Amino acid sequence: xxxxxxxxxxxxxxxxxxxxxxxxxxxxxxxxxxxxxxxxxxxxxxxxxxxxxxxxxxxxxxxxxxxxxxxxxxxxxxxxxxxxxxxxxxxxxxxxxxxxxxxxxxxxxxxxxxxxxxxxxxxxxxxxxxxxxxxxxxxxxxxxxxxxxxxxxxxxxxxxxxxxxxxxxxxxxxxxxxxxxxxxxxxxxxxxxxxxxxxxxxxxxxxxxxxxxxxxxxxxxxxxxxxxxxxxxxxxxxxxxxxxxxxxxxxxxxxxxxxxxxxxxxxxxxxxxxxxxxxxxxxxxxxxxxxxxxxxxxxx
Amino acid sequence: xxxxxxxxxxxxxxxxxxxxxxxxxxxxxxxxxxxxxxxxxxxxxxxxxxxxxxxxxxxxxxxxxxxxxxxxxxxxxxxxxxxxxxxxxxxxxxxxxxxxxxxxxxxxxxxxxxxxxxxxxxxxxxxxxxxxxxxxxxxxxxxxxxxxxxxxxx
Numbered sequence: 001x002x003x004x005x006x007x008x009x010x011x012x013x014x015x016x017x018x019x020x021x022x023x024x025x026x027x028x029x030x031x032x033x034x035x036x037x038x039x040x041x042x043x044x045x046x047x048x049x050x051x052x053x054x055x056x057x058x059x060x061x062x063x064x065x066x067x068x069x070x071x072x073x074x075x076x077x078x079x080x081x082x083x084x085x086x087x088x089x090x091x092x093x094x095x096x097x098x099x100x101x102x103x104x105x106x107x108x109x110x111x112x113x114x115x116x117x118x119x120x121x122x123x124x125x126x127x128x129x130x131x132x133x134x135x136x137x138x139x140x141x142x143x144x145x146x147x148x149x150x151x152x153x154x155x156x157x158x159x160x161x162x163x164x165x166x167x168x169x170x171x172x173x174x175x176x177x178x179x180x181x182x183x184x185x186x187x188x189x190x191x192x193x194x195x196x197x198x199x200x201x202x203x204x205x206x207x208x209x210x211x212x213x214x215x216x217x218x219x220x221x222x223x224x225x226x227x228x229x230x231x232x233x234x235x236x237x238x239x240x241x242x243x244x245x246x247x248x249x250x251x252x253x254x255x256x257x258x259x260x261x262x263x264x265x266x267x268x269x270x271x272x273x274x275x276x277x278x279x280x281x282x283x284x285x286x287x288x289x290x291x292x293x294x295x296x297x298x299x300x
Numbered sequence: 301x302x303x304x305x306x307x308x309x310x311x312x313x314x315x316x317x318x319x320x321x322x323x324x325x326x327x328x329x330x331x332x333x334x335x336x337x338x339x340x341x342x343x344x345x346x347x348x349x350x351x352x353x354x355x356x357x358x359x360x361x362x363x364x365x366x367x368x369x370x371x372x373x374x375x376x377x378x379x380x381x382x383x384x385x386x387x388x389x390x391x392x393x394x395x396x397x398x399x400x401x402x403x404x405x406x407x408x409x410x411x412x413x414x415x416x417x418x419x420x421x422x423x424x425x426x427x428x429x430x431x432x433x434x435x436x437x438x439x440x441x442x443x444x445x446x447x448x449x450x451x452x453x454x
Contacts, residue, residue, distance in 0.1 A: 151431070154431075170431060173431060174430055174431070177430075192430070193430060196430040200397070203395075203396075203397055
């Protein structure tokens with residue numbers, strides 16, 4: 001019996017599909033292990049949450065939002081087996097946050113509820129998503145409340161001598177402050193904090209418990225620069241981000257838009273082409289895919 | 301596969317997977333007993349003991365910026381400034397954003413009267429600490445004290 005959950009396929013083509021297949025197998029085996037070891041309890045081998053998270057991420061990148069949502073809903077009612085760990089909780093909490101963040105559904109993100117796990121770094125995932133959601137949907141007070149909570153979690157991790165996880169939460173604090181500042185019209189502060197988050201994330205190693213980071217901060221920096229009318233600078237950030245987080249729907253979309261807006265039609269066409277290949281089986285109604293279709297129609 | 305073999309395979313599988321997901325806990329410590337004892341020696345101000353234990357730990361964990369920073373601190377307290385600078389610099393080479401190393405190196409430069417270099421490390425901390433950090437406040441205070449003392453000197 002081989003148990004492999006992975007974020008595989010992210011550099012290979014077709015991206016994400018291999019990841020989904022492998023992780024579907026991992027979840028199936030997790031259910032079998034659960035049924036064998038804890039018969040009648042409905043419990044699942046805890047690492048399944050990791051595989052679930054990878055699958056949700058992959059579906060979201062393919063634009064298959066219905067499949068992603070189904071996984072998020074299924075995970076809510078699933079019970080992980082013994083030995084909960086930060087990895088189990090992070091894998092359980094992250095898919096819902098990803099679902100709203102990747103879809104830029106800010107109101108949905110703002111309404112996520114904390115899971116109540118004993119792991120501050122896992123709890124931070126929801127508070128980051130809530131802060132981003134509130135900041136980007138015009139509710140600065142709510143964003144500030146979640147930023148304060150994130151700061152509190154970071155302080156707790158520092159006091160517990162867990163500098164790695166404290167730093168991971170710090171990255172989220174900086175990112176959330178950046179978008180709060182953006183919402184308040186403080187462009188320079190917003191860019192300072194967003195760049196700080198991106199630099200800190202790039203300088204920090206990944207941990208196996210959160211191997212699939214929640215959202216690339218450098219891509220968010222690209223989004224922010226694009227929003228400020230600096231497409232050429234944004235394109236640079238998107239392209240750097242792609243090295244660490246390749247084959248992302250929002251990454252290709254952002255790069256295509258930034259290239260087009262900075263007069264680089266050939267590069268824009270290349271990124272739109274990659275976005276089209278990535279999302280050819282998309283089932284959702286995302287604005288990025290609608291725009292892609294319009295671009296392809298006008299390019300004919 | 302026999303039942304026994306299957307169970308053994310499952311146990312192996314579970315232990316591997318769970319180890320991979322285990323909490324890092326005190327991830328400063330790396331689980332090295334000499335590193336842990338070296339830190340205790342630092343707290344007890346046993347600088348010679350700290351150097352002995354941390355030097356040994358550094359041979360096993362050659363890329364640990366914390367160990368290098370502590371070694372710098374121990375040598376600084378022994379008055380062996382060239383060795384202190386060497387280890388602080390190594391800490392920053394391994395982790396250019398190491399707050400502790402910037403603070404201590406800034407303090408070490410003040411000890412040899414190089415205000416300009418100390419200010420460079422304060423500036424580095426200002427860039428790194430977008431969220432307020434104790435290291436920035438501590439070095440800033442030391443710099444203010446240094447300037448005050450310099451102004452009082454005849």
